[in-house]
Structure formats: C-alpha cells, structure tokens
Amino acid sequence: IPLDTVNKSWAIAMSFAAKERLKASLEKGKTTLKVRVKTNIYPSEELTIVADIKGSEMPEERLVFSAHIQEPGANDNATGVGLALEMASLTAKFIKQQQYEPKRTLTFLWGDEIISTQRYVQEDSIRAKYIRWGISLDMVGEDTEKTGGTFLIEKMPDPSAIWTRGNDKHTEWGGSKMKLEQMKPHYLNDFLIDKFKQQGKRANWIVSTNPFEGGSDHVPFLRQNIPSVLFWHFTDQFYHTDNDRIDKVSKTTLKNVGTTALIAAYTLLNADKKVAKSILLNLETAAVSRLNEEFKQSKIAINNGDSLSTQIEIITAWKDWYQKSFTTTSGLFSDEKVINNDIEKSQKLIDSISSVIIKELQKKN
Ligand SMILES: [Zn+2]
Numbered sequence: 112i113p114l115d116t117v118n119k120s121w122a123i124a125m126s127f128a129a130k131e132r133l134k135a136s137l138e139k140g141k142t143t144l145k146v147r148v149k150t151n152i153y154p155s156e157e158l159t160i161v162a163d164i165k166g167s168e169m170p171e172e173r174l175v176f177s178a179h180i181q182e183p184g185a186n187d188n189a190t191g192v193g194l195a196l197e198m199a200s201l202t203a204k205f206i207k208q209q210q211y212e213p214k215r216t217l218t219f220l221w222g223d224e225i226i227s228t229q230r231y232v233q234e235d236s237i238r239a240k241y242i243r244w245g246i247s248l249d250m251v252g253e254d255t256e257k258t259g260g261t262f263l264i265e266k267m268p269d270p271s272a273i274w275t276r277g278n279d280k281h282t283e284w285g286g287s288k289m290k291l292e293q294m295k296p297h298y299l300n301d302f303l304i305d306k307f308k309q310q311g312k313r314a315n316w317i318v319s320t321n322p323f324e325g326g327s328d329h330v331p332f333l334r335q336n337i338p339s340v341l342f343w344h345f346t347d348q349f350y351h352t353d354n355d356r357i358d359k360v361s362k363t364t365l366k367n368v369g370t371t372a373l374i375a376a377y378t379l380l381n382a383d384k385k386v387a388k389s390i391l392l393n394l395e396t397a398a399v400s401r402l403n404e405e406f407k408q409s410k411i412a413i414n415n416g417d418s419l420s421t422q423i424e425i426i427t428a429w430k431d432w433y434q435k436s437f438t439t440t441s442g443l444f445s446d447e448k449v450i451n452n453d454i455e456k457s458q459k460l461i462d463s464i465s466s467v468i469i470k471e472l473q474k475k476n
Contacts, residue, residue, distance in 0.1 A: 123148060127354040159222030159230070162199050164206070166215040166380065171241040173216035174376050175231070177328040178248045179224035184355030186347060190252030194369045195219045201373065213380040215243065220328075224249075229331035243442075244299060244379060245332035245339035251368045253344040254361035261317045262368065264303055265324060265341035267295040267333065270428040272322040277408045279322055282345040286324035291428060296435035298390050299338040301397040303375055310371040314363075321345075338439075342368060379443075387443040387450055394440070395457040398433035399464060405429055406468045413475055422472050430465040434458045 113120075123146060125133070136142045166172065176198065178191035199219050205211040220227055228247075232239045255261055263282065266272075271279040272289040304320060311318040332339035344364075349355045378386060409422035437454045441447040 125352075127349070127352040130352070157223055157226055157230075159220055159227040161231075162219040164199070164202055164213055164217040166213050166217070168214040170216050171238075172243050173218050173241060174244045174246070174379055175218045175220060175228075175242055175332075176246050176248060176372070176376070177220040177222070177228050177231075179227070179328055180221050181223050182351075184349075184351070185357045185360050186253055186258065186344070186355050187250045187350055188248075189357075190250060190360055190365060191248035192221060194248055194251055194365055194372075195221065198369055198373050198376075211377060213377070215380040217376060217380055224328060225330060228328040232331050232335045232337065239335060239337070242332070242335075242337050245329060245337050246372065246376070247328035247339070247341040247343075248368075248372070249327045249341060249343045250347060250350070251342050251344070252360040252362075252365040253347055254359055254364065255317075255344065257359050258344065258347040258349060260345045260347060261319050262307075262364065263341075263343055263345060264300075264307060264318070264320045265327075265329070265343065266300045266304075266320055266322060267297055267338060267340060268293050268323040269296070269300060269432055270294065270425065273428065274425050275322055276412075277404055279320075281324065282321050284324050284326060284345055286322055289323065294428075294432055295333060295336075295338070296432045297338045297439045298394050298436050299340060301394050301436075302379075302390050303340060305393050305397070306375045306378075307371050310367055314367050316364075316367050342372060382443040384444045384446070384449050387440045388453060390443070391437060391440045391450065391453055391457060394433070394436055395460065398429075398436075398457070398461050401429055401433070402426065402461070402464050402468060406471070409468075409472055410475065413472065419472060423469055426465050426468050426472070430461055433461050437461075 133142065133144070163173075176195050178195040179188050180192055182188045196219075202211070202213070202217060206213075220231060222228070222230075228245065232242065232245075251262075253260070253262070260282065268289055272286060272293075273291065275281060275286075300320075304318075307318045310316065327341050327343070329339040329341045347355070347359075349359050382390070405426055409425065412422060413419060437457045441450050441454065
C-alpha cells in the first residue's frame with residue numbers, strides 16, 4: 112500500500128474466511144468495519160542458516176539453493192524450506208554411501224527473502240566471484256488442482272522479457288518490459304528447461320516457463336551477474352492467505368521438483384567437458400527451435416501490420432542471445448580450447464538460420 116497522506120490508506124492481514132465475509136458484505140453495500148490492531152515494532156536480527164557440502168575438486172566453485180523462511184504459509188514457503196532440507200539430507204546420505212561425490216560445492220541457504228541472498232553475494236567478494244549458479248526455491252509443492260497455476264521456471268532475462276509473444280506469457284505477478292542491455296545470455300535456462308521437461312514427460316507433469324519478472328531470491332544473484340533462476344508456481348489462489356495450509360501441498364509435486372532440481376545440480380556440480388558439450392548441443396537445439404518459433408510469430412506480426420524492422424530486431428536479439436549463451440559453456444571446465452570449435456560451429460549454424468529467416472521476412476514485406 113503506497114503512502115497516501117490524504118486518504119491515509121492502510122492494510123492488515125486477514126484470514127481467508129474474514130476476507131470472504133467482508134467481500135459478501137461489500138456486495139450488499141456500504142460496510143463499516145471496526146478493527147482493533149495490536150502492533151509491536153522492535154529491532155530484530157537477520158539470521159541465515161548456511162549448509163555447505165564441500166566439493167572434492169573445485170571447492171571454491173559453488174551452486175547455491177536458497178529457500179526463504181519468512182513466509183508463514185505451507186506452500187509459501189514451507190515447501191521451499193523443506194525441499195532444500197530434504198535435498199541436503201539426501202546428498203549427505205549419498206556421500207556417506209559413496210554413491211555420489213560433488214566436485215564443486217553445494218550450498219543451501221535458509222534466510223529472509225532477498226535480504227539473505229543479497230548478503231550472501233555481497234559480504235565476501237572472493238566467495239561471490241566463484242558462485243556459478245543460484246537457484247531459488249519458492250512455492251515448489253503446489254497441489255495445482257486446488258491452487259491453480261502450474262510449475263514454472265522463471266528464466267534469466269532473455270528476449271522473451273522484451274517481446275513476450277507466442278507461447279511466452281507473464282504470470283499474474285507481472286513483469287515490466289526489459290531492455291536489450293539487461294539480457295543475461297547463459298546456458299542455464301535451457302539446460303534446466305530440458306531437465307524438467309524430461310521429468311514432465313516421465314511423470315506426466317506440466318512444466319512451464321515465464322519470462323523474467325523478479326521479486327524473489329534469484330534477483331540479488333542476477334544483479335551480481337551470477338546465473339540464476341526461480342523454481343515456483345503461480346498463481347496460487349491461497350497464496351498469502353491463512354488457507355495456504357498443508358492440504359494444498361502435493362507430495363508428487365515436491366518429489367518432481369526436488370528430484371529434478373537435485374539431478375540438475377549434481378550434473379552441474381560435476382560438469383566436465385563431456386557434460387559441457389552435451390549442454391552446448393542441447394542449447395543449439397533450443398536455439399534452432401526458438402528461431403523457428405520466432406519466425407512463425409514474426410510472419411503473424413507482419414500480417415497484422417507490424418513493422419519489418421521490429422521483426423528483424425527480434426530475430427537478431429535471439430540470435431545474439433544464443434550466440435553469447437553458447438560461449439558460456441566453456442566456463443564449465445578449465446581448458447576452454449577443447450570446446451571453442453564446437454561453439455563456433457553452433458554460432459555459424461545460428462547465424463545462417465537467422466539470415467535465412469530475415470531474408471524470408473523481407474520477401475514477405
Ligand atoms: Zn515466497
């Protein structure tokens with residue numbers, strides 16, 4: 112509620128039932144409420160729990176899962192807190208049983224939303240320099256038949272956050288139109304989308320994505336130029352009400368999100384040149400299908416009277432985004448030269464596909 116010195120607007124948290132009663136009463140006409148508010152303002156400490164599972168070969172490099180603790184609901188965010196705990200305990204078990212050994216460090220953070228991840232990436236510049244990936248777990252266990260919105264991967268800023276069209280949709284949370292210089296080209300989006308779509312197929316589970324919107328623990332990472340995404344569900348009709356209870360949580364969803372997140376993390380933590388090459392190949396496939404989809408959307412746009420120059424701008428933006436993303440795969444191991452040829456090949460392919468598309472669009476005009 113923004114400060115309004117004239118109307119003196121104010122807000123209180125209300126139970127779901129009280130809100131429904133109030134709405135019903137408002138429908139009948141003018142309603143007067145008598146509200147007694149007891150409030151307490153006091154200095155408090157900001158506390159974060161950090162769990163590190165040290166990598167065996169590159170301990171300074173790390174992947175960070177964060178779950179915010181300050182929301183009191185079951186889905187928002189006991190699911191994120193609980194899932195992170197389960198992932199940490201499982202990893203400890205696998206290490207004890209010698210089934211898995213992370214080469215890079217796996218870190219879990221439990222703290223105040225945005226404040227704790229912000230502090231984590233700021234208070235130690237050397238530690239921050241080696242954070243490779245940040246993943247936020249926020250509302251990750253929804254029973255979507257009751258709550259509404261499907262599972263979502265909120266992508267790092269890509270051109271869909273500038274030109275949101277076709278299958279790309281913002282959530283009810285909403286996002287503001289971004290600029291080209293705010294883009295964060297990286298393999299992380301498509302790598303995770305691929306892993307989650309595979310699980311979606313196996314488990315008959317709906318996995319969607321949304322263009323960057325912000326508002327959770329992934330933001331401080333991105334501000335620091337650390338690749339970061341958000342795993343979440345939206346919208347949830349019980350979100351931020353006292354009806355966000357355990358009966359709105361699905362064990363199956365938690366299992367799907369947790370298993371896939373852990374598999375993806377283990378892959379990144381132990382990535383070597385073989386993994387880097389497979390990530391690059393997957394990224395190339397994603398780039399080709401993205402360009403074809405944007406080609407389709409551009410033809411529709413031109414038919415609807417949109418300008419050709421905008422369409423060329425969009426195709427070029429996607430081409431650039433993917434070409435830069437390809438180069439980020441070389442950061443997965445020390446000898447960059449091994450993958451440089453493959454990166455160049457992928458870049459050339461995307462270059463030629465996008466020029467064909469642009470020529471076709473010019474013909475249409
Ligand atoms: Zn939340």
